[in-house]
Amino acid sequence: MATTVQTREDAVKLFREMGLIGAGGAGFPTYFKYLTPTKILIVNAEEGEPGYEADKILLMSQAEAFVEVFAALKKIFGFEQIIIGAKEKDKKLLEPLRERYGFEIRYTPSIYGMGEEKWLTKAVTGLEVPPGKIPLHVGVTVNNVETVYNMYRALFQSKPVTEKYLNVYGEVAKQTVVLAPVGTYLIDILAMIGVDTTRYNKLAVLDGGPLMGDRVNVGEHAVTKKTNGFLVIEAAKYVADQVSLRPLPGQPAPTWDDTLPEAMKKLGLERYLDWHPTPADVLDIRDKVTRVKIFMHQDGPRGKPSIPIVKVGDRVKIGDPIAKPLDGPINDFNLLSVAHHASIDGVVTEVNEKFVRIEKK
Known part of the structure; x- marks a missing residue:
């Protein structure tokens, strides 16, 4: 299938017109990263927060789309390497994709690295990003899985960003990966997955996970293009310092096995530790x-x-x-x-x- 544009300049304009931003993290506008040529693209599949599974589901369910978009990005932007960066703990899930589709996947230690771009760049390529600089300065572009999928939709289908995959978990009847229109009200999502929204003022919801999430207004907040998940907890259990799990200066980053049980135990959510949804589980x-x-x-x-x-x-x-x-x-x-x-x-x-x-x- 041919792309709707063939040049770097036209693709950059298209990304801006189609509304692409980072589908997670800070939500940095995608087009601006692609103004600068680099040799390496890292596709971030780290999903740094506990309970995040949507990017892995996208990789598994849309693998052929990723084959096409990887080829297109190499042709349009001149990437010499496209590397998927993922945690060692997810190797069993992702190895079949490498074997079937030839994806280059590099696994990083299963630490709570938050998928941060500088950390991931060093872990995947060995390149050190100097203080005050970004991966572009060492010849690396980083985007997460869903952002790259949105590039596929823009380049091959001329579709703008109008929908979002997000993880909804915590004090809910069933943890769910939801596919929702951008702008869907949080309270409407909660109602659709069986949460008693009449007591919404007794719930605390984080847009994001327990490490980096921000508490939001349950009645007024809505899904953005960078929303990765909603963590639902009882307001009475929510204490800011309980969900701030950053390591102290000089301490090693906590391992995934250490951090995930700790985070969920503090929030009373231990029963969700073994959640491994499949594409069929997407709501x-x-x-x-x-x-x-x-x-x-x-x-x-x-x-x-x-x-x-x-x-x-x-x-x-x-x-x-x-x-x-x-x-x-x-x-x-x-x-x-x-x-x-x-x-x-x-x-x-x-x-x-x-x-x-x-x-x-």
Whole structure:
């Protein structure tokens, strides 16, 4: 299958127009990384937080798409190597992909490294990223699995980012990997997986895992393009220092086996330690969502809010642009922003500088 664009310049523009940001972590705008040629692309499958499984499910269920996009990225951007970086603990899951599809996979120690780019670059390539620099400075580009999958959708299908895979776990009836429209309300997801939302004010939900997650407003928060998961716990159990598991200066990083039981025990969630979902376990709620709240500023602390281009009363369909990036040169670091798109069919019911709300009517 041919890509919709063939040159680096056109691909970079496409990534911006299709709204690609890092599908996890800080959500850095993808297009900006690809302005700089590098020889190595690391596909980050580390999934650093306990309870994260969605990227591995994507690799397993969409392996042929990754074969195609890897070839396209080598051709368009000149990568000499594309390496999947994953934890040693996931080797049994991923080795069949290496054997069948020829993926280059390098396994890292199963420590709580958070999938941080500098750490991963050194672990996978041996290249040391100097203080104050980023992997690009040593000839390495890093993106996580879902971001690369979104590149496939953009390059081969001209599809913008309108949906998100995320892990929902903790005080829920069943841990679930959910496929949801970007902007789906957190409280609506909880209701769909059987959580009693009438007592939402007694729940604490972290957008992210126990190490790096941020506590969010259960009634108002919505899925962003960088949301990897929602950890649901009883508010009474939530104490900030209990879920801050960073090692002290001078201490070695805790191993996965040490950290995961510790984190879950402190949160009273030991029963979820042996969760290994398969692609068949993904809960697809895309057709069930009736309202979304799409934030204009999703792309991390360095990104800028996008500019809404719709007004109240406009009818939109999935994939229609609803916000544009800031005007100006695409290589201007001070103008980091991407487009956003409708993630459901419906009517625009609210527009402001912070978000666009869409409802099915």
